[in-house]
Amino acid sequence: MTTRRFWVFIEQEEGKVHPVSWELLGVARMLASQVAAEAAAAGDVVAVEGVLLGDNVAHIAQEALYYGADRVYLFDDPVFAYYRNCPYYQTLATVSRKYSPEVFLIGATTLGRDLAGAVATSLHTGLTADCTGLEMGEVKGSVQRLLLATRPAFGGNIMATILCRSERPQMSSVRPRVFPMPERNPNAQGEIVREEVEATEESAMACVLEFIHSKGESVNIEYADVIVSGGRGLGTPDGLKLLQELADELGGVVGASRPLIDSGWISYAHQVGQSGRTVRPKLYIAAGISGALQHKVGMQNSDFIIAINSDPKAPIFDVADVGIVGDLYQVIPELLKQIRALKEATA
Amino acid sequence: MFHALVAVKQVPDTTNIRIDPDTGNLVREGVPAIMNPYDAHALAEAVRWKRQLGGKVTVVSMGPPSFISTLREAVELGADRGVLLTDRKFAGADTLATSYVLAETIKAIHEQDPIHLVFFGKQAIDGDTAQVGPGVAVRMGLPIVTYAVKIREVNLEEGRAVIERKTERWTEVVETSLPVLLTCEKEIAEIPFAPLPDLIRSLRYDPEMWTLEGPCPFALDQIGVKGSPTIVYKMGTPPLPQPGEKINARETGVEEAVKFALDKAAKAGIVQVILGGAR
Ligand SMILES: Cc1cc2nc3c(=O)[nH]c(=O)nc-3n(C[C@H](O)[C@H](O)[C@H](O)COP(=O)(O)OP(=O)(O)OC[C@H]3O[C@@H](n4cnc5c(N)ncnc54)[C@H](O)[C@@H]3O)c2cc1C
Numbered sequence: 001m002t003t004r005r006f007w008v009f010i011e012q013e014e015g016k017v018h019p020v021s022w023e024l025l026g027v028a029r030m031l032a033s034q035v036a037a038e039a040a041a042a043g044d045v046v047a048v049e050g051v052l053l054g055d056n057v058a059h060i061a062q063e064a065l066y067y068g069a070d071r072v073y074l075f076d077d078p079v080f081a082y083y084r085n086c087p088y089y090q091t092l093a094t095v096s097r098k099y100s101p102e103v104f105l106i107g108a109t110t111l112g113r114d115l116a117g118a119v120a121t122s123l124h125t126g127l128t129a130d131c132t133g134l135e136m137g138e139v140k141g142s143v144q145r146l147l148l149a150t151r152p153a154f155g156g157n158i159m160a161t162i163l164c165r166s167e168r169p170q171m172s173s174v175r176p177r178v179f180p181m182p183e184r185n186p187n188a189q190g191e192i193v194r195e196e197v198e199a200t201e202e203s204a205m206a207c208v209l210e211f212i213h214s215k216g217e218s219v220n221i222e223y224a225d226v227i228v229s230g231g232r233g234l235g236t237p238d239g240l241k242l243l244q245e246l247a248d249e250l251g252g253v254v255g256a257s258r259p260l261i262d263s264g265w266i267s268y269a270h271q272v273g274q275s276g277r278t279v280r281p282k283l284y285i286a287a288g289i290s291g292a293l294q295h296k297v298g299m300q301n302s303d304f305i306i307a308i309n310s311d312p313k314a315p316i317f318d319v320a321d322v323g324i325v326g327d328l329y330q331v332i333p334e335l336l337k338q339i340r341a342l343k344e345a346t347a
Numbered sequence: 348m349f350h351a352l353v354a355v356k357q358v359p360d361t362t363n364i365r366i367d368p369d370t371g372n373l374v375r376e377g378v379p380a381i382m383n384p385y386d387a388h389a390l391a392e393a394v395r396w397k398r399q400l401g402g403k404v405t406v407v408s409m410g411p412p413s414f415i416s417t418l419r420e421a422v423e424l425g426a427d428r429g430v431l432l433t434d435r436k437f438a439g440a441d442t443l444a445t446s447y448v449l450a451e452t453i454k455a456i457h458e459q460d461p462i463h464l465v466f467f468g469k470q471a472i473d474g475d476t477a478q479v480g481p482g483v484a485v486r487m488g489l490p491i492v493t494y495a496v497k498i499r500e501v502n503l504e505e506g507r508a509v510i511e512r513k514t515e516r517w518t519e520v521v522e523t524s525l526p527v528l529l530t531c532e533k534e535i536a537e538i539p540f541a542p543l544p545d546l547i548r549s550l551r552y553d554p555e556m557w558t559l560e561g562p563c564p565f566a567l568d569q570i571g572v573k574g575s576p577t578i579v580y581k582m583g584t585p586p587l588p589q590p591g592e593k594i595n596a597r598e599t600g601v602e603e604a605v606k607f608a609l610d611k612a613a614k615a616g617i618v619q620v621i622l623g624g625a626r
């Protein structure tokens with residue numbers, strides 16, 4: 001009997017978990033269930049497990065159990081007080097050699113992308129970056145199901161499905177918000193395994209002299225419930241004020257297509273799309289955005305999409321739940337008016 | 348003497364890539380090949396330090412002979428020496444095999460002529476993987492600074508550098524030992540206009556061609572398709588989503604159109620979202 005382990009790197013900084021970690025526990029659970037029958041027939045066990053590094057982070061290990069991990073390997077030590085490539089990748093490579101996971105998922109955050117390539121190289125295994133689809137599928141010539149990792153290629157024009165036949169673990173990095181957040185179950189049971197820490201300050205090879213927090217409010221569009229996005233159809237940077245007004249009314253944030261970032265109208269943190277952020281708000285309003293593939297891949301998983309575009313043939317309408325063909329400078333003020341009226345009526 | 352190495356890749360200009368609407372295939376004809384933009388900015392920064400400290404800049408690239416044009420472009424931008432790893436057997440490499448070939452090459456160059464800074468782009472725009480830089484750092488046992496936006500200090504005597512890197516949350520000021528490998532954002536440096544002598548030199552420049560024959564040895568099972576654990580299983584076009592409902596405000600009037608949209612939203616159960624916003 002062997003245990004087929006589906007691993008997730010639990011990313012945290014300053015004791016705060018990156019929510020993509022929970023999303024990936026949900027994905028790992030889904031993948032594990034896809035091999036459940038095959039494993040049972042072979043007398044194998046399937047497990048979803050987290051790996052967590054940090055300083056004083058046992059409470060996060062507990063949270064990981066609530067989000068679906070059967071087991072968490074915990075490395076709790078001051079050397080992991082903040083992220084550094086060397087001690088992190090060496091620790092992950094070592095623990096991976098110890099337990100031989102079948103699949104290893106890491107969030108494609110700035111931290112995760114720094115880490116994943118180093119871990120995969122150290123383990124001499126395959127890594128597929130920025131996957132948007134994952135599945136354990138049957139592949140000719142393989143007794144067990146393999147991880148089929150799908151990602152956009154060539155600027156998002158093509159979807160490529162990648163697999164790693166013989167090396168283990170099969171590794172993927174996955175962008176935040178591509179997959180839904182699983183339910184948190186505070187009654188879930190599981191095991192926390194404290195691992196011995198071998199990394200030392202000397203082995204870190206780098207030290208951070210200073211953390212500079214950027215001035216001004218930082219937007220986090222990835223986890224916003226409402227996003228009002230504008231594109232080149234705004235015509236002028238002033239149009240963003242109108243979008244901001246609507247976003248404020250809805251308690252949301254402003255997003256943008258890439259040309260607005262390229263022309264310096266708004267900062268990169270607001271960019272939605274393949275080379276920006278992937279979002280899945282409850283409500284996404286796209287105004288003056290044509291709906292290029294590279295934009296759509298970043299927002300098509302939103303719960304409800306309203307598109308406003310003067311061109312009835314704009315491809316954004318293909319992903320919108322409801323589309324308004326019209327001038328955004330007429331439609332948005334009317335939207336504001338009707339939303340305010342709705343609020344009055346229910347107040 | 349200061350020595351910087353830059354890994355540059357030639358990529359199709361993805362901003363010009365089109366899909367044939369009839370066949371759904373990629374249209375490659377007429378798509379210009381360019382130096383990966385992040386690599387160009389990394390190179391600009393390497394050259395800036397060379398001009399400041401004296402010394403030289405070497406560029407390496409792995410790819411078919413057509414990559415020569417990109418190495419010439421690198422010389423135009425101020426590189427002194429170009430090495431092209433080219434051999435049929437290198438083809439089909441994934442990021443693991445690519446990092447092997449680049450790491451072995453950089454080690455060989457380092458032995459001839461010690462390197463202080465190894466520059467990579469943040470990512471190559473054709474694959475967007477950002478894996479090769481970290482892979483090479485691991486293979487060479489070098490410290491790595493990803494998402495580098497500024498090099499504050501390079502101290503050759505003390506063998507250390509101070510570099511700023513930008514993450515989602517903050518900017519980190521990192522101190523590392525030399526040599527160090529950086530993967531660079533575009534902000535690292537502006538691309539300057541080439542001085543005339545560099546431009547003239549680049550026109551006739553022939554990079555060194557390194558193959559499996561030498562001068563650097565490679566293990567056959569680590570390169571190309573053989574050295575690549577991942578394979579492309581299938582390619583396809585993205586699935587078509589279900590189109591929603593559309594209303595033309597020019598026909599119904601704006602008020603009616605907006606009412607229609609909000610009504611749909613209400614039916615989909617997102618009224619709470621709309622009402623829940625700040626007042
Ligand atoms: C590798 C790569 C990565 C990319 N990454 C991204 C990315 O992450 N995010 C992204 O957004 N793009 C990305 N792009 C760019 C993308 O291909 C498109 O060029 C871009 O999304 C188009 O932006 P847009 O819709 O705002 O502009 P346009 O395509 O110019 O569309 C403007 C729209 O506004 C409409 N309009 C004009 N006036 C009005 C009006 N008064 N009222 C209503 N509608 C009006 C027009 O009908 C038109 O449909 C990427 C491209 C590549 C090659």
Ligand SMILES: Nc1ncnc2c1ncn2[C@@H]1O[C@H](COP(=O)(O)O)[C@@H](O)[C@H]1O
Nearest residue numbers: 354408409467468470471476477478479
């Ligand atoms: N074939 C190659 N030749 C030289 N450098 C490369 C090659 N492939 C990748 N690189 C370098 O690795 C960086 C990251 O590439 P990637 O991991 O493919 O996104 C690029 O910006 C280049 O600096």
